[in-house]
Amino acid sequence: SRSHEAAVEMNLCPSVMIASVGRRAARSVRVVGSRRLFASSTVGEKTQSYIDQEDKFNARNYSPLPVVLKVGKGCRVWDVEDNEYLDFLSAYSAVNQGHSHPRILAALQDQAGKLTLTSRAFYNDVLGTYAEYMTGLFGYDRILPMNTGVEAGETAVKLARRWGYDVKGIPDHQAKIVFASGNFWGRTIGAISSSTDPSSYTRFGPFVPGFELVPYNDLEALEAKLASDPTIAGFMVEPIQGEAGVVVPDDGYMRQVKEICKRHNVLLIADE
Structure with a gap:
C-alpha cells in the first residue's frame, strides 16, 4: 500500500487515466496492448453489485475500469468504497471546469427555477446574450449551438x-x-x-x-x-x-x- 501516493501508468491510445490518491488506495492502471486493465485487490462487494447491475441492464458498448464513482469535487472523485482519485479524463474534456463547480451549479439551479426549455420555436431571454458573447470571443459572425x-x-x-x-x-x-x-x-x-x-x-x-x-x-x-x-x-x-x-x-x-x-x-x- 502506498498511502497518499498516486500510482498510474499512462495509456497513450484510447486514453483513460485515473490516479489513486486516497488512504485506502493501492491501485494502478496497467496497459496490456490496447486494453486497459485495472490491477487491484479484490473488487469490493458494493462496487461489484453496481457493476453487475449496469452490465445486466445497460448496453455494453464500452469496457470501463472496475471503479464505480459516486461524487466529485473539482479534479477529485470518490468511488462507492470511499477511495479518492484524481480525474485526469474529465469526461473526455467535457468536465474540464471540474466537478460540481459552484458557479455552474448556481447558474443551473437559477435557470431551472425560471424556465426549463423553449426549443427554437420561440425566442428566450438568454440565447441572444450567449450568442453575442461567443461571437465576440471567437470573432464569428454567428453561431449555431449544439448539444x-x-x-x-x-x-x-x-x-x-x-x-x-x-x-x-x-x-x-x-x-x-x-x-x-x-x-x-x-x-x-x-x-x-x-x-x-x-x-x-x-x-x-x-x-x-x-x-x-x-x-x-x-x-x-x-x-x-x-x-x-x-x-x-x-x-x-x-x-x-x-x-x-x-x-x-x-x-x-x-x-x-x-x-x-x-x-x-x-x-x-x-x-x-
Whole structure:
C-alpha cells in the first residue's frame, strides 16, 4: 500500500487515466496492448453489485475500469468504497471546469427555477446574450449551438455541402468532404464513415458517400487533393488529434491548412 501516493501508468491510445490518491488506495492502471486493465485487490462487494447491475441492464458498448464513482469535487472523485482519485479524463474534456463547480451549479439551479426549455420555436431571454458573447470571443459572425460534438460535426458537414451547392456551384449530390486520417469526431454513421479505425467502423456499413481522406499533418497531400477535385466543399481536421493518441502537428500546420483551403475555395472545419 502506498498511502497518499498516486500510482498510474499512462495509456497513450484510447486514453483513460485515473490516479489513486486516497488512504485506502493501492491501485494502478496497467496497459496490456490496447486494453486497459485495472490491477487491484479484490473488487469490493458494493462496487461489484453496481457493476453487475449496469452490465445486466445497460448496453455494453464500452469496457470501463472496475471503479464505480459516486461524487466529485473539482479534479477529485470518490468511488462507492470511499477511495479518492484524481480525474485526469474529465469526461473526455467535457468536465474540464471540474466537478460540481459552484458557479455552474448556481447558474443551473437559477435557470431551472425560471424556465426549463423553449426549443427554437420561440425566442428566450438568454440565447441572444450567449450568442453575442461567443461571437465576440471567437470573432464569428454567428453561431449555431449544439448539444454534443458529433452534432456539431454533422451540422458542419451539412453546412459545407449546402454551401458547396449554393455558393461554390458544385453539381447536386457530388459535394465531397475531406478528413484527416486518424480522426475521431463521434460514433454516428456520418462520423464513422470518415474513420480509419477498424474498431469504429467494422460491420456498420454501408457508409456515407462523398467522404475522402488525406494523411494528418501532410500539407502536400492536402494541396494535391484539393487541387485535383473542384467538387470538394470542405476539409474537417482536428488541430490536435486526441483519439489517435495525442498527435500534435508541425508548427504552422493549421495556418497553412487555412491558406490551402482558401486558395482552393474549400471550407475549413476545425473539430475543436
